[in-house]
Amino acid sequence: MSGKKKWRLAGWLVGLGLLAAGTAQAQTVLPDEQVSEWMACLSKGEEALVYPEQYRATKSGGFVRVKLSFEHADRRPTVEVLSRALPEGMLDLVRSYLKQYRLPCLPAGKTAVAVQEFSFSPYGPQDVSWSAARGVSDLKSEKARSCLRTPPDRVRPSWGFDLASRVKQKNYGNLLLRLRFETADGPPQVKVVYDSAPANFRQSVLDYVGKYRMPCLAAGDEPITAEQQFHIDNTGKGRVTVLKDLDLLQFLGAIKDLDKQTANFDLNTMACPFQLQWVAGMPIEKNRVGEVGERNLNRIELLAWLSGLSLNVPAETMEQLLGQSMLISVPCGEVKLGE
Template sequence: MKTQSRIKAKTGRLLAAFVISAALGGAAQAQTDSTPPSAAQSLSCLRLPSAALSYPAKHRFDRSHGLMRLRLHFEKPDAAPRVEVLANTAREDMQDRVYRYVDDYRLPCLRPEDGTVSAVQEFNFSNSAMEELPVPETPQRRLPFCLVMPREDMRAPMSLSQQVQHVVASALFSGTGDQPPEVKILHSTGDRRIEEAVIERVQSYRLPCRTGQQEPQVMRQQFTFVPAGHRRFVLKQDAFSLVDFLSMTQGAQQLKAFFDFDTMNCPFKVNYTMYSPALPNEVAVGGKRDPNRIPFLRWLRERQLAFSSERQANELFGQKVQIQVPCGRLDLQPDTAAAGS
């Protein structure tokens, strides 16, 4: 994620960016544009841990993403900042690393006349080879999405099933930031206890930045439960060229299509999430909406991977891959896997 920042620290696929808060305490609140900030207020003396943060990968195919946005309040020069969570979608082990990391922050040049110095820092965890797509432009201003999940990871209820179980739930936020969302199950291969646990979990989510005057906001989340000791199908990579992706789809030898990508502001990348046949697949392209791409994206969304078994289809449900669309033309004829120029 690209952010404007005063300080950046990047390690692997983890990005941490600082933005100085506009709400500074004590004497800082009385500053005018002509009064330069002190060393503490500009964070110029901020001391960070010597060891950089790293992704807490459980295994090499762990593709989880997580975000934590914190407001840090520095009140003493020799003490750790007080932490306020503004947004959180990170796993518990990711949160543990962030809390330990910021606990070592110090602002030694902080003086009593500086009051409380506050700053906002965002941590993004990703262990994926996919590039993050820019947020699409929309005709209306996007509502702030400040989702805060519980501190602890969800504990799956006991189940006798030896299969991977999926539950897809939607949450509708229509009230104020302290009110729970309305939760619905959109798709489930789990038993009743798992569905109830998912509903209870999502009902604990909050959007603290809501005032109750905004339009309702909806989010969707997939929960996957894997039996202990189960060896699950996984994709060894999550980024493919368009031709490589199409070669893995059903009826690849019989595809018939023609697309001129030179008319679509090429090259570009598409995030494809496999939900069919239970739910429609999803495709997403970042940046400004280009109507020239709509026919191709609709066609791409209809493509389904050629799974080797029902078990493989179930275990890869909800997996996301990134498809790299080049310039040139794609001209597919029956009995031809892929031909292009």
């Protein structure tokens, strides 16, 4: 198979270790929420994309991944081919089909970028299949990091000192907050995404983040949304279970219900080998998955798939791992599951 690896995975055990830690917190700037809103109004026209009859006799198939750039609400997108393995005639059909696309809710002066994949196969249940046009967000991470102002002191939970109150408290807890900054001098809007923390810890954190400011936001700027997770360890042992860096094969072997997953990824089209940073969020919310080094739009679907996988660990262990990150080393080859 020209040196390509094809993986069909059984169960592996996740590599976990121990690391000294106390109360921890992590903050992540979220993608621009408007990108998803814009893509939700995508109009695809009425012309269907069908398998071309001239290729049926030769049983020809193929795959193409494209980048779509929308600059006007009432005009078709600019199409850039990111990766392809199909005859020119099939590519012409895809290009013709994409000419119908419009993004009617795109504001004037804005640009939206998306990635979409198309597959042609005379052997599958569908002759032609394609993924959703997945919007590519422009993260405002650098601006937020340099701009965000936090209180000079640390979070100081008001613990109960009597034995009874200490016994009732959980060993581990997490408070996950979504912060939305709309003005330069005002506090963020705070939404509690997940809460398994003691009440006295929770209020101390809410008071603390209420003092955050984003002074570089000018009038008319789009809001900046971030998530921050606060983790509490009430064991007194000063040690928590942490994630280790893994290669992709080991990582997938540690996933819950892997045998129920369906996936088909050609890593050779993604500038392999490469590394990803994976931040545990499931089942509370989707995992955060980012690229180490230069961004490559050919990896969009792989990252989206990895964001929805859950580790095969007990709920109490997941409370310790929530928000922790690991490096996943991705080699060349193919990943095929559920076939």
